[in-house]
Amino acid sequence: MSWHRAAVIGASGGIGAALCDALEARGCEVVRFNRSGENAIDLSDEASIAAAADGMRDSPPDLVLVASGVLHVEGAGPEKSFRDLSPDQLAAYFAINAAGPALVAKHFLPLFPRDSRAAFAAIGARVGSITDNGLGGWYGYRASKAALAMLVKTLSIELGRTHKQALCVALHPGTVDTKLSEPFQGNVPEGKLFTPEKSAGAMLDVLDGLGPQDSGGHFAWDGQRIAP
Template sequence: MTESNKRALVIGASGGVGTALVTALSERGYAVTGLSRTDDGLDITDEDSVSDAFGQLDGPFDKIIVATGILAEQTGPEKSIEAVTADELAVLFAVNAIGPALILKHAKHLLPRDRRAVFAALSARVGSIGDNRLGGWYSYRSSKAALNQLIKTASIELRRTHKQLICVALHPGTVATPFTQDYPQHKSVPPGDAANNLLNVMEGLSPEDTGCFFDWAGKEVVW
């Protein structure tokens, strides 16, 4: 199969990184399908919504990329344990962990079993337990750590049926979007650059890399 007739599915296609991924994939010759809450009414936290949306798609897709995520719902990332609330934790876990898990559950039938394919979910370095040196950001860190565990666990199961599938978590770096505009202290990159960095990483992975966590430069991130 040539790159010109490969297919990709981007969830969160109306967001900053998602839109850039759709553009970058199209420029690389992929036929791209995008899904989002804004354009398609997809609620990744509602299993009926996910099931309905994915039930209408015909596979297979060579790349399925989950580009959804939320940094905070109310007052911003927590700086102390006193700032943690059940509501904030619930919302971030729903969007950052439960949503991607539901997507993978209902996208499984859209992944080819007879050739290489990639399922990638955008995670964050702050979700790394081993790399946590600063603390804070309880809900965001924890929800991304949960996402990483879900990806790792699913990769073990899917390797039995999809032997060439690469199921990974990816850290895109700090991308210049409304998502990060309140945190100028972190050096950011334009969405287009981030998208191409992520695609370059995906292109360089092999089935032996399934179940791993990589940053935008292709370096493995400790869990």
């Protein structure tokens, strides 16, 4: 399944740029949104999100991808213990990883066609699975990605009432070799560190194979459904 026009939020990041390039290689027109520049979106500024969506009203997308996210808050590492918890740090995780994508959905989902296929996808994370959490730690990142999964599920229910062919999902990219993950790559098993290009291609392949019956789900790069 090919997409006709995509809006990619976080297009300057490693995964976001790779998603844009892969979509264009598949014949999709891509509008790239970054924190600054001509197509600017700041996930912490709802007005900028609303303005970006309004700018696509005349030529709406059938695919919206939110590739922005934070793995750790600037100036602080991931919380290894509850003793490291900080309200400001937790708020920063939730603002970008959960509230930001939800606000993108708020303003972009109304642009979707009602009579044809469309998709909203946000970058999730396996560590956001409550079921899969056997190690602990990384409180803010885990919790914000778990919140994202719930938001995606809830969005999918409402979207499905009016857009029968649309889907709303979270996509786990695997561990990707980007500046974001560079400080934490030491414990990645051999063969499990992906290039942005490999991860982007795999996620798009998964997305192409999903249908409305899969809406609300959280899927890994290899197509496996991730348990909540």
